[in-house]
Amino acid sequence: MKTVVSERDVTVVPAVRKKRKWTADHWLAAAFLTPSVVLIFIFVYGFIGWTGYVSLSNWNSLVPDLSFAGWKNYIYLFHDFRFQADLRNTVVFTVLFIGVVVVLGQFLAILLDQKLRGESIFRNIFFFPMALSFVVTGVIWQWLLNPSTGVNLFLKKFGLDSKWYTDTTILGGFHIGKIEGGVPVAMIAVVIAAVWQMTGFAVAMYLAGLRAIPEEVREAARMDGATEFQIYRKIIIPMLRPITVSVIIIMAHISLKIFDLIYAMTGPGANFVTDVPGVYMFETTFRGNYYANGAAIAMIMLLSVAIFIVPYLISSRKGES
Amino acid sequence: MKKKRLWLSFALMFSLALAGCNSNSASNNSNKEDQGGSKGHEKLEIFSWWTGAGEEDGLKALIKLFQEKYPDIPVENAAVAGGAGTNAKAVLASRMQGNDPPATFQVHGGAELNEGWVAAGKMEPLNDLYEKEGWMDKFPKSLIDMVSKDGKIYSVPVNIHRSNVLWYNKKIFAENGLEPPKTFDEFFQVAEKLKAKGITPLALGDKEPWTATHLFENVLLGTLGAEDYKKLWTGELSFDDPKVKEAVNTFKKMLDYINEDHSSRxxxxxAQLVGKGEAAMYVMGDWVKGYFVNDLKLKVNEDFGYVPAPNTEGKFMVITDTFGLPKGVKNPEDVKKFLSVLGSVEGQDTFNPLKGSIPARIDADLSKYDEYGKQTIQDFKSAELTPSLAHGSAASEGFVTKVNQAVNIFVTQKDTKTFINTLVSAASELKK
Known part of the structure; x- marks a missing residue:
């Protein structure tokens, strides 16, 4: 500690402070940190707390009514057809989206890692959609996949069905609660658009991961007579597991909170086949003035993301220490 | 020395933090100075969601007229873009709850005003302004009722749109020797003939579910009649009434004749489907006329025609944009001056021809309006006025949101019983 403090300072800093081991540098650090810590506590955790409080209140009109309502809003939501559909859609979207991004991202990254010429061009091409906002992606894919425009006109020429974009069928439907569980056909369109946008990001992460694997490992495997395919299957891909965890965490927090892509692309959809909690929260809060219901949806979304994020944060903290 | 440095860095930090706060007020000040000659006048902030083609022109013309009359009052056009005012309403709600209301704001007459901001105690009554301007007999009484609660008037209507209009493609009807339908029976006969010829009889675009609610409200009006339709909103008629069930079944039958890709439009x-001759009929408010004429370059009564929606002749489903005076604004007298221009014949005739709506006053200058406008002005005077559900005039927005959700499910599932049950339980909230 003393090494940091210059001699000149030692003479100035009183002995009392020395006892508490708080040097000027500590004070400075604390002074610089305090504002952001205070601001984060107020504007992040304070408002999370406030939202949680509102979600337990009766505030379901333009007039704020903060009287305690218990779990009423949550109970209402879990009995609501639309919210049940939202939960189904979120699970379906998250699983499909993450699954495809992980597999495709890994595959493309390995292809790019073959030291081919013009690699950086391909990398940029894959990465470029990331630069767009989800709203732009939504509008583009809406026109591409719309039954009366784009890809479907092409498909129609070959006598293929062009209605899948607005199809309300649920694949593998089984009755659960008020809704039909399964994979809504129309959701596939949204998954395609999201995958198009986010795969480049996964590619970049996997590529970084691949580059971090020392050449010696491959060499050693080759010496032991492993084929290239075996090297990837048995060595490279297992070594990419930490990257996969990071990709899953990052994609999960995007897909669980998705709003803009769906709002711009399909909207809630007929029979709410493409609705998600984010869209419901926006509409019920700002169109219907059901503030407490909207807050309850927000809390459920927060919890669903926390299920992914918190274990990740804990494990990465352990790794640090 | 070190201490000094410490304090210096503290001071630096605080000044940075303060600068963040200051820049705001500084820019506010400079804005005020920009409005040369304002001499202490508070800026008159007009809040709306009029950013579309015709409506923005109308609003700007109206502001120009106001500034000619009151050159010393600075005006700010605080329009927030976004479909059907959703974004604007979200901004408005947080400003009103934060006690920072705009000087005046756009609100649909009826429940959106009365059950919303008036019930929340956020609006000033305007009876004195109505008396002073002599407006009590210049607006239809049933319209004044729509912007009043307990005998107090809370806003000034600037325009009228009609919801119950059936638009049809003239060419399709002429080629097939069809007459535009006046009743539901005629509608289904026409629709059956068109369907047999492979033409989509009825266009619907319910990507945003209010459009389906819009169709439903007009079927309700056509089935129940104006009296019973209005009773739905006061709770005198229940949603499990057999007549409502009949309306729901008619609505369900109509859905057999819509375009298949309705949920992506x-x-x-x-409207394009009808304009381009891919579908024959469309039930939509008369803002469609502006879209046909301005955007698709079609001609009234040549390319497209219009009749009241089935069974609603002599009835007028009203959508009215109004402006009121929120409590707690710093310049209420200036706001009243603006409202007096807004409610004048001159103001209404400046705004409405551009917006494509008709004036809310009954004594406006007919010559300024097109063929459709003239006829609608006539109908408005004689027809029975009913509040629109889809556009927030009949019931609170909370109820409308629930109806939109129920309609969205119904369009796919076509389950009359569940639909009516949802309406009944949503309506139980309505009576509170």
């Missing part, structure tokens, strides 16, 4: 996309 918005109202403009659906």
């Amino acid at each position: 918005n109202w403009q996309d659906a």
